[in-house]
Amino acid sequence: MSARTACRVETRRRRPPAPAARGPCPAAGRPAAPPGAYGRLPGRGTALPxxxxxxxxxxxxxxxxxxxxxxxxxxxxxxxxxxxxxxxxxxxxxxxxxxxxxxxxxxxxxxxxxxxxxxxxDATDLLAGAVTDPSREVRVAVAKGLSATRSPGPEPLVPLLDDPDPLVRAAALAALAATGCPPAYAGTVVSALSDPAWQVRAGAATALSSAEPLPAVAALAGALGDPNADVRKAAVLALLHHTAHDAAREALGGDAHRPGRGRARVRGQRCAGQRRVTRSHVWAAMIASRRIR
Structure with missing residues (x-):
């Protein structure tokens, strides 16, 4: 036996035995509430809430x-x-x-x-009754909530689209992206693209993602030159929903480096004679929107 082999054998003899394997972990269940905890819920100044x-x-x-x-x-x-x-x-x-x-x-x-x-x-009727709440925060929550129900519709949002508070109008407009933006609402949404508040303009651009392409694409193409970066980004993302139309692809192919303007650049590809937008185009749009900040 060589000196090196003898050293290895000696090291193995001195090595401590492996610890015993742990037993199976007890099943983790829902913790039971402490006795009397439920009865203390209505109290004031308690840490239980x-x-x-x-x-x-x-x-x-x-x-x-x-x-x-x-x-x-x-x-x-x-x-x-x-x-x-x-x-x-x-x-x-x-x-x-x-x-x-x-x-x-x-x-x-x-x-x-x-x-x-x-x-x-999914209490849509009760939510619709809260659109006249005196608090702006509540009306904003109602606008977002109406778009999160199982079967959202644009009708309950009508009072909020004309709300005097711009943040409420912005939330209602953005909600139209989920509820749908029928032709009857398109005129109001397009007009909102010229609102003094950038939040309203961004919400309007988002709403046009679910509108018919005929009025939406032209309005979104104009919004690509908005002075606010968030509005331009919303317009880019909305146009990506209309890339089946040449006008939307042409708008997305604008110059992203034009001074003072923000035009997202998305290059189209030919596939079997048809231009289509792929994931690479989405990344290009997002990169362009970051450049215009």
């Missing part, structure tokens, strides 16, 4: 939890009321009739959480 927000994803959807949460909706503390709404929504323990009670809550934050809860149960 914060704990519920952190643990809501693992709490069991038990009937025993729903009852005190409903009671908590009448708490004097708006944080408790908002937490109760969030927990009821996340655990799917509420319904439209229950959430409708808090649409008139004096706290703006609670009403915003109510909108999210109504979206979770």
């Amino acid at each position: 914060a704990s519920l927000r952190e643990l809501v994803e693992v709490l069991p959807a038990e009937r025993a939890l729903r009852e005190p949460l409903v009671v908590a909706l009448g708490s004097e503390d708006p944080v408790v009321r908002a937490t109760a709404l969030d927990t009821l929504r996340a655990l799917r323990l509420g319904d439209a009739e229950l959430y409708a009670r808090t649409l008139g809550d004096p706290d703006i934050g609670v009403r915003v959480h109510t909108v999210s809860a109504l979206v979770s149960v």
Whole structure:
């Protein structure tokens, strides 16, 4: 036996034995709430609302939890009321009739959480009734919520399209991208591209992604020269929905380096005699939109 081999054998003898294999991990289940925890929900100044927000994803959807949460909706503390709404929504323990009670809550934050809860149960009619809420934050949430229901439609957004607050109008216009932008709405959307607020112009460009190409492409081509980068980016992304038309491809093929302007450049390819936009074109549009910042 050589000296090197003898050294290896000696090293193996001195090596400590491998630790015993660990047993199987116990099954992880939903943690049970501590005794009496449900009964403390309606209190004021307690840390339990914060704990519920952190643990809501693992709490069991038990009937025993729903009852005190409903009671908590009448708490004097708006944080408790908002937490109760969030927990009821996340655990799917509420319904439209229950959430409708808090649409008139004096706290703006609670009403915003109510909108999210109504979206979770697809209560479009109740959401449409909240378009006249005195709070801008609530109306913005309503506009976004109406586009997130299972069967969104543009009709409930009509009052918000004429809202005096530009952020509400912007949210309503952007929502048309999800609900659809029928020809009856196209005129309003195109007119919004000249709004003084850039948020409204960006929302209008986004809305035209779901409009008919005849009025949309020409309006979006003009929006590529908007002085605001966010509007130009929204126009680029909206035009990518109309690339089946030559006018949209020509607009996307503009010069991205023109001083003071922002024209996204997307080069078309020929495939079996037809021009088509591929993923590389999308990346080109995004790169161009970054260059114009």
